[in-house]
Amino acid sequence: MARMGAIRNIVILTGAGVSAESGIDTFRGGQGMGLWEQHRVEDVATPEAFARDPDLVLRFYDMRRAAIQTKHPNAAHEALAKLDREWPGEPGHELLIVTQNVDDLHERAGASHVLHMHGTHLNAWCTACDVRSPWRDSLIERPPCPACGAAALRPDIVWFGEMPYEMNRITPRFAGRTCSFPSALPVRSIPPPVSCAMRANWARARWSSIWSAARVRPGSTRAASAPPASSCPPGSTRC
Numbered sequence: 001m002a003r004m005g006a007i008r009n010i011v012i013l014t015g016a017g018v019s020a021e022s023g024i025d026t027f028r029g030g031q032g033m034g035l036w037e038q039h040r041v042e043d044v045a046t047p048e049a050f051a052r053d054p055d056l057v058l059r060f061y062d063m064r065r066a067a068i069q070t071k072h073p074n075a076a077h078e079a080l081a082k083l084d085r086e087w088p089g090e091p092g093h094e095l096l097i098v099t100q101n102v103d104d105l106h107e108r109a110g111a112s113h114v115l116h117m118h119g120t121h122l123n124a125w126c127t128a129c130d131v132r133s134p135w136r137d138s139l140i141e142r143p144p145c146p147a148c149g150a151a152a153l154r155p156d157i158v159w160f161g162e163m164p165y166e167m168n169r170i171t172p173r174f175a176g177r178t179c180s181f182p183s184a185l186p187v188r189s190i191p192p193p194v195s196c197a198m199r200a201n202w203a204r205a206r207w208s209s210i211w212s213a214a215r216v217r218p219g220s221t222r223a224a225s226a227p228p229a230s231s232c233p234p235g236s237t238r239c
Helices: 016-020 047-052 054-068 075-086 105-109 167-174 196-211
Strands: 010-014 095-099 114-116 119-126 132-134 153-157 181-185
Touching: 010 075, 016 075, 047 054, 054 119, 054 153, 075 095, 075 105, 095 167
Parallel strands: 010 095, 010 181, 095 114
Antiparallel strands: 119 132, 119 153
């Protein structure tokens, strides 16, 4: 810690590789480019798939939710949790773990400053009342929402064509205004960290390509679309 005294703020972006060592399959692992446990992403990870065959989608996520609860944090999760605990955590010296992963292994390792930009398997989102509730059981039986009683729960996962969560908090931290040390552990197809601003530019281009076909933002009943990456200034909450 003493050798890191010159660093003020740290933003850490984690991806599927961090949890792979815990036995959680990566999205494009093995030979399946575009396949996810023998399913096409178009069949299980889009709003259209859920509308077309909700049983298939719910069964798929029920299996993943159950599997994640049998996994355990690995050395990478433990190391980041240790850094989280020991970082000063005072104004001007902040640490944030932004994860693309939908498991809870960062939290189970002891990290407390975590943002899940793609949602989490251990929440269910009610599309009737817009409430997200902790959830560890299956959804295939259409259980009632704990908040309103409606049988309108879906996985609280950001699917393709939906906008990632927490972007109004994430983007400024990668835009160079609050981040002095960016790090990525391991994230597929992400360039080496050169600067916070360069990472922000890459992220906007990457996410804009996903949002270009956006239909619905999780948590909203309004259609969502994204402007081109070049029109999104650092810190913008629109992209």
